[in-house]
Amino acid sequence: MTTDAAIEAVGVRKAFGDHQVLRGLDLTVPRGIVFSLLGPNGAGKTTTVRIFSTLSRADGGSVRVAGLDVRTDRQRVRSRISLTGQYTAVDVAQTGEENLQMVGELAGLRRRDARRRAEELLDQFDLTEAAGRRAGTYSGGMRRRLDLAAGLVGRPEVAFLDEPTSGLDLPARQAMWRVISDLAGSGVTIVLTTQYLEEADQLADRVAVLNDGRIIADGRPHVLKQQVGGRRLELTFTTEPAFDSALRILSHRALSRDQHALAISVGTDGDAARVRALLDEIDPDRDRVRSFAVHDASLDAVFLALIQKDSSHV
Amino acid sequence: MSELGVALPGRVSEPGACGARRGRVMIARCLRLGWRNTDALITSLVLPIVLMLLFVYLFGGAIHTGSAYKTYVLPGVLVLCAGFGSALTAVRVTEDMSGGVIDRLRTMNVGGTAMLTGHVVASAVRNAVSSALVLGVACAIGFRSGAGLTGWLGAAGLLMLFIVAISALSAVIGMLVRSAEAANGCTFAVLFLPYPSSAFVPIATMPTWIRGFARNQPVTPVIESIRGLLLSHPAGNAPWLAIAWCGGIVVASVAAALVLFQRRAGEG
CATH class of the missing domain: 3.30.70 (Alpha-Beta Plaits)
Structure with missing residues (x-):
């Protein structure tokens, strides 16, 4: 059964030992929007993303991503999502093009199609000139863009970006924002976590505020602002x-x-x-x-x- | 209009690449990364040759084994170098497991099998090349084998089995330890294992207390068989012992690696 939502999470709980990280998280993300999960350090943002992207199992509650249960349909969920984590997941000894082509082939593209898709993304993310250079020689911002591109090679329905701009200087961050804004409206649902409020404000159609393992507010940025005293x-x-x-x-x-x-x-x-x-x-x-x-x-x-x-x- | 679905270029079929395909992509990746890691590449190609020359010319004069020392020592050097080269797999695996790459690969359904296949096959290729180099230099400085084709093939096969076993074992170590430094430390244990064996000096010349270990540790039957096969000496039951040891290590390591991959990658 498919639903309209990209993500439907109900009562998600997760503990590491005695430490309760998520205490009944409820969240619905419609398809095709840029959604931001905002919260201070340690609020549980990364844990949430890891559960949504099948890397970690929740202790309780249910999560459906792209209409599929992450617990019982793990493999199929994985073929419909991508994750770009906080630590860049590209091989520094491979060139930008080789990295993207490898990911394309792992995603099931034929070699020729993987190469074409790599070229397309390198162009879209302004990396064509650096395509033949090893990723290790890239600046922090370029590496993040390559990483994000790698996440999109397989045309996921839902792309998770865990703190996509942390550690970047302002120009690199703004370049990343442009790239993410360009993705809005392309049909892919983007779920990004951030602790930069400005980032959520700039990019997101909807923001949920996560604090201490629960969603304490959820809505359009301007509605949220009106909620607290305008x-x-x-x-x-x-x-x-x-x-x-x-x-x-x-x-x-x-x-x-x-x-x-x-x-x-x-x-x-x-x-x-x-x-x-x-x-x-x-x-x-x-x-x-x-x-x-x-x-x-x-x-x-x-x-x-x-x-x-x-x-x-x- | 059923063509519509297939006509879309770049459309990904579910659920991603098949297992064999993933393994192949991972092998290509590991080979490329190994080839580009210049420092490690030079070390793993040059160190074996230096070691052999060291043993033959520096120690060889003083060691009497009843035959030409370069003939005696070559199997030992081959095994020492193959062991060391294979053990480097631990460092590679640790680097992969601790970086962000592992999360990306896992969300692409790359499991422990593809990961292990990539690293072990790449290690086998690297070590086959470095063993061939050692052998080439050995022949150039006067190593002569009386073996026929069967002897050579047998020795090569056994060496390859040993390489695969140590690579798989090192992959397990790579999944257990948390830092590349710790993984590197473990490769030294493997590097020293051939010393208390018949690799460089006959076991009978060692102190009594170490002979038991030297006779019964896994490296000894591997070296004895390769020596026997290359020099057409009778090797007794050494080849069977070697196959049993290596086969056992491979099976145990693969099982452990798959479990560890699940556990290690699933945490957090």
């Missing part, structure tokens, strides 16, 4: 006494403050009447607030807020 009102004050008195009045409502810049930020929904009322409250004589601005919350803020909320429940 926007911020940033106020800048004229003098230090003005700043101090405003801080006294706002007390807990102040989300952050910057004594040096004389700035305080508070949560807001952007409603004009409420902003005006707040300004009147802290600045009745209209000489304390020099300027104000309304910002959308960054995914960073969302992430921290979600994790704080999650830990305060425990």
Whole structure:
């Protein structure tokens, strides 16, 4: 039976010894999107990807990938997915072209087709010029791109990318982002893990936040942002006494403050009447607030807020 | 419209390449990687020749075995070098198992069998070449064999069986240890195994306490048989003992390697 979802995970549990890494993870990823699993170090991202990609078995729960059960249909799942791990999985002593051709032949392509597919991918990932060089001579970014290309040789339905840009400098990371963005819409479902919020924000159609072995939030990036208080009102004050008195009045409502810049930020929904009322409250004589601005919350803020909320429940 | 499915170029059929195909791709990979590892390649080609010259010219004058020493020592050097060269398989396997490559291969349904086949066959090819080189140099410096075709074929077959056995055993070691340094250490154990045997000096000249080990360890019947076959001496039951030892090592190693591959690769 095929389903519409690329991934359907229900109640997935996994422990290493006494350490419970996944505590009932539920997740559904629709086909054809770029999906990002976001979480701090140690949240269980890699474990999740290893279970989804058949490399590790869950202790409990069920996982279907590309419509097939990863436990009972392991071999067929493997023919429909690819994994690009945190450690590059290319042979440094083989050239870029040889690496891709080898993977193609292992995936069941005839030699000639494997060579054609390798050329196609080298071109797509901007590696044609380096095709004949050993992968050991590649820069970190090039090696990662080659690795990603190797994952796509067999035209998988679902491609897992475990922290595809960790350890890369900014230009290399941006090059990788371009490559991944280009893949969106090609029909392949991309599941990437990251601890860079900006990366999830840039690339993903949907983001799930993983913390302490469970999904604590799941949705489109902008919906997630709205979930946690939406926007911020940033106020800048004229003098230090003005700043101090405003801080006294706002007390807990102040989300952050910057004594040096004389700035305080508070949560807001952007409603004009409420902003005006707040300004009147802290600045009745209209000489304390020099300027104000309304910002959308960054995914960073969302992430921290979600994790704080999650830990305060425990 | 049934052609549609096949007409798509590059469309992958399930479930990937068949077993034999995977084995072949892995052999090609291991051979290529071995060929490109220049340091190791030079070591495994040059070291055997240096060792033989060392034994023949440096020690040979002082050692009396009742025949020309270069004739006596050649089988020993062949086995020593084949053992050392095969043991390098451990390092290769460890490198493969600890890198990211293993995850990629596993998600492509490459199992322990294909992995083992690739490494062992590549090792067999490498060591066949280095053994041929040693033999060539030996003939150039005056080694003469009285053996006929059967003797040569028998000796070559036995040497190959020994190479396969040590390679498979080393693959197991490669899956057990966690670092290339540790794997390298294990190759030294194999390198020294031929010394307490009849490889370089007759066992009767050794201290009594070590003779028992030297007579009964697996390298001795291999060397005795190759020597017997090449020099047309009677080798007694040594060939059968050698085949039993090597065959046993191959069977045990393959079984252990497959189990270890599953376990090692399945963790985490």
